[in-house]
Amino acid sequence: MLDTALFGAALKKEGFDFYSGVPCSFLKDLINYAVNEAEYVMAANEGDGAAICAGAWLGGRRPALLMQNSGLGNAVSPLTSLNAIFRIPVLGFVSLRGEPGLGDEPQHELMGEITSGMLDVMRIDSAVLSSDMDTALSQLSSASKNINEGKSFFFIVKKGTFSRVTLKEDKKNQANGDKSCRMDMLRAVKEGGGEDAVYLATTGFTGRELYELGDDPNNLYMVGSLGCVSSLGLGLSLARPDKKIIVIDGDGSILMRTGSLGVNSYYRPASLLHILLDNRCHETTGGQFTVSAGVDYPLLARAFGYPRSLTVSGPAELREESAAWKREGGLLFIHAPIRTGSPEKLARPVIRPPEAARRLRAFLGVKE
Numbered sequence: 001m002l003d004t005a006l007f008g009a010a011l012k013k014e015g016f017d018f019y020s021g022v023p024c025s026f027l028k029d030l031i032n033y034a035v036n037e038a039e040y041v042m043a044a045n046e047g048d049g050a051a052i053c054a055g056a057w058l059g060g061r062r063p064a065l066l067m068q069n070s071g072l073g074n075a076v077s078p079l080t081s082l083n084a085i086f087r088i089p090v091l092g093f094v095s096l097r098g099e100p101g102l103g104d105e106p107q108h109e110l111m112g113e114i115t116s117g118m119l120d121v122m123r124i125d126s127a128v129l130s131s132d133m134d135t136a137l138s139q140l141s142s143a144s145k146n147i148n149e150g151k152s153f154f155f156i157v158k159k160g161t162f163s164r165v166t167l168k169e170d171k172k173n174q175a176n177g178d179k180s181c182r183m184d185m186l187r188a189v190k191e192g193g194g195e196d197a198v199y200l201a202t203t204g205f206t207g208r209e210l211y212e213l214g215d216d217p218n219n220l221y222m223v224g225s226l227g228c229v230s231s232l233g234l235g236l237s238l239a240r241p242d243k244k245i246i247v248i249d250g251d252g253s254i255l256m257r258t259g260s261l262g263v264n265s266y267y268r269p270a271s272l273l274h275i276l277l278d279n280r281c282h283e284t285t286g287g288q289f290t291v292s293a294g295v296d297y298p299l300l301a302r303a304f305g306y307p308r309s310l311t312v313s314g315p316a317e318l319r320e321e322s323a324a325w326k327r328e329g330g331l332l333f334i335h336a337p338i339r340t341g342s343p344e345k346l347a348r349p350v351i352r353p354p355e356a357a358r359r360l361r362a363f364l365g366v367k368e
Helices: 004-013 025-037 046-058 069-086 106-121 133-148 182-193 205-212 229-239 251-256 260-267 297-303 315-328 353-363
Strands: 016-021 039-042 062-067 091-095 125-128 153-157 198-201 219-221 245-250 271-278 308-311 330-337
Touching: 004 016, 004 025, 004 133, 016 025, 016 046, 025 039, 025 062, 025 091, 025 153, 046 062, 046 069, 062 069, 069 091, 069 106, 091 133, 106 125, 106 153, 125 133, 133 153, 182 198, 182 205, 182 245, 182 271, 182 315, 198 205, 198 229, 205 219, 205 245, 219 353, 229 245, 229 260, 229 271, 245 251, 251 271, 260 297, 260 330, 271 297, 271 315, 297 308, 297 330, 315 330
Parallel strands: 016 039, 016 062, 062 091, 091 153, 125 153, 198 219, 198 245, 245 271, 271 330, 308 330
Antiparallel strands: none
16 A cells, blocks of 8 residues: 555656546545645536646646546547647546456446546556555556656556545534434435435435435436436436436536436426435545535526526425426425535445336336
């Protein structure tokens, strides 16, 4: 295991003091170091992070890009059509979720097999970052030479590579106080929406807590695909306007693909309830902040064209608004601030994603 503070100091010595990206649990300690000790820009998605780093390089900085390998796909376009074309180098750190033999979550299986291959296809030199400090420092020196020559270099980071770094308190982005917990809000949504509605939960704790409340056939727990849950809901709602579709989103998710709000509004599905549970942080990947504290979500939804948007103060109000939407239908956006925290020993869905998808089709009466 690398001493993160010492490795971070070595990065600074090589001139890397500007970071951007999206959190991953494998990289959380390096990200925490960057947030605490350097300049870290929280990107909405990995592609934006690559562009932010490119801009920093143009301004004379030496940037580092941090991401989960599942987000490498989001970064392909700028890495190949911005960095490569303009010869703008970036030092990248990409986690190896889904490493063969690791026994990771199902959404990481394919990407774990193809991460190094994707970097090869993009003609980006890469190496697995060693957990031995002397070797890692030698690797960093070689990577720095690549950057000096105008070529990007990526480190592939395995689980347990970095030692623990605690994130310093950020009062501006704390979302606790008297706010309700996620589980109570999910229970209220289920009670208000009823047994006939379809519930689509964004990836992470939201899906896992919905599962804890009951593994119902009308539930779908997203895995990976961060930011795509409302688009999934739009497609389903347009295909089945006779059904009530409830999308349960998160702030990190909605920020990653905010443009989907405009698409949802333009196509104006008959019965789509879009709920945002907002705790202002990437809770499942280390608790780093999102930029949610500066966003007026109901105003944003209205600006994108949602006919109705509102904020609820707690479970009772969310239950009431969900029940009213069930009666009236239409497209509705509800912003529900919540506090951080999740039940201890939170279960993961036993049902595998392909089974959950076909179970939902059966619930909807679709013939295979």
